[in-house]
Amino acid sequence: MSLKIAVIYYSATGTVHELAKEIAAGAESEGAEVRFRRVKELAPAEAIASNEGWQKHVDEVHPNVEEAVIDDLDWADGFALGSPTRFGLPTAQLKQFIDQTGPLWGAGKLAGKGATVFTSASTPHGGHESTALAISNVLYHWGAVIIPPGYATPEGYAAGSPYGTSALTGPLSDVVSAAAKAQGVRLAQITKKLVA
Numbered sequence: 001m002s003l004k005i006a007v008i009y010y011s012a013t014g015t016v017h018e019l020a021k022e023i024a025a026g027a028e029s030e031g032a033e034v035r036f037r038r039v040k041e042l043a044p045a046e047a048i049a050s051n052e053g054w055q056k057h058v059d060e061v062h063p064n065v066e067e068a069v070i071d072d073l074d075w076a077d078g079f080a081l082g083s084p085t086r087f088g089l090p091t092a093q094l095k096q097f098i099d100q101t102g103p104l105w106g107a108g109k110l111a112g113k114g115a116t117v118f119t120s121a122s123t124p125h126g127g128h129e130s131t132a133l134a135i136s137n138v139l140y141h142w143g144a145v146i147i148p149p150g151y152a153t154p155e156g157y158a159a160g161s162p163y164g165t166s167a168l169t170g171p172l173s174d175v176v177s178a179a180a181k182a183q184g185v186r187l188a189q190i191t192k193k194l195v196a
């Protein structure tokens with residue numbers, strides 16, 4: 001039976017989407033079956049249309065990525081959750097998805113799963129760590145086994161995002177891209193041990 005990893009994220013303008021792709025690629029390189037999913041967009045059409053990059057992402061990327069459902073968390077042995085920062089917190093879109101996990105949590109289905117987080121912000125000190133930690137708060141409540149990048153790999157050490165790989169808005173640098181991939185590898189490797 002192959003290892004099952006879900007990469008679930010929200011992205012408005014594509015940065016977190018790119019991080020998610022690297023994390024998924026890392027998990028797949030360890031032989032995992034990956035469900036790559038975006039959470040539902042909740043913003044009104046006029047808000048999306050007011051930002052060219054956001055509209056482009058909705059038009060060009062959304063049709064190619066399945067929407068996350070709660071069953072994806074039940075299915076997965078381990079998962080990665082990602083969101084851009086919104087004033088130091090994750091987006092309402094990711095939170096809305098999280099807020100639907102009550103029944104799964106109540107049934108104890110999320111306890112013991114491997115879990116890791118990732119994020120993005122437009123400024124170097126604009127809330128990367130607080131957003132990663134805010135998403136991680138949920139993982140404590142679920143009883144998930146948090147698998148942070150730490151400085152546990154050369155790629156993670158170079159990026160220096162121990163709470164979860166984080167990017168500045170825009171195309172990923174080589175360093176961040178490698179760190180996100182290494183985070184996916186590490187998620188898969190440690191989740192494999194949990195499943196065993």
Ligand SMILES: Cc1cc2nc3c(=O)[nH]c(=O)nc-3n(C[C@H](O)[C@H](O)[C@H](O)COP(=O)(O)O)c2cc1C
Nearest residue numbers: 011012013014015016084085087121122123126169
């Ligand atoms: C409402 C709102 C609040 C934001 N708050 C912050 C913030 O506090 N600090 C920051 O650096 N960037 C902030 N940003 C910028 C995004 O987090 C950033 O552009 C991120 O890289 C977007 O990721 P995406 O391309 O995956 O959508 C904010 C953006 C929006 C729309």
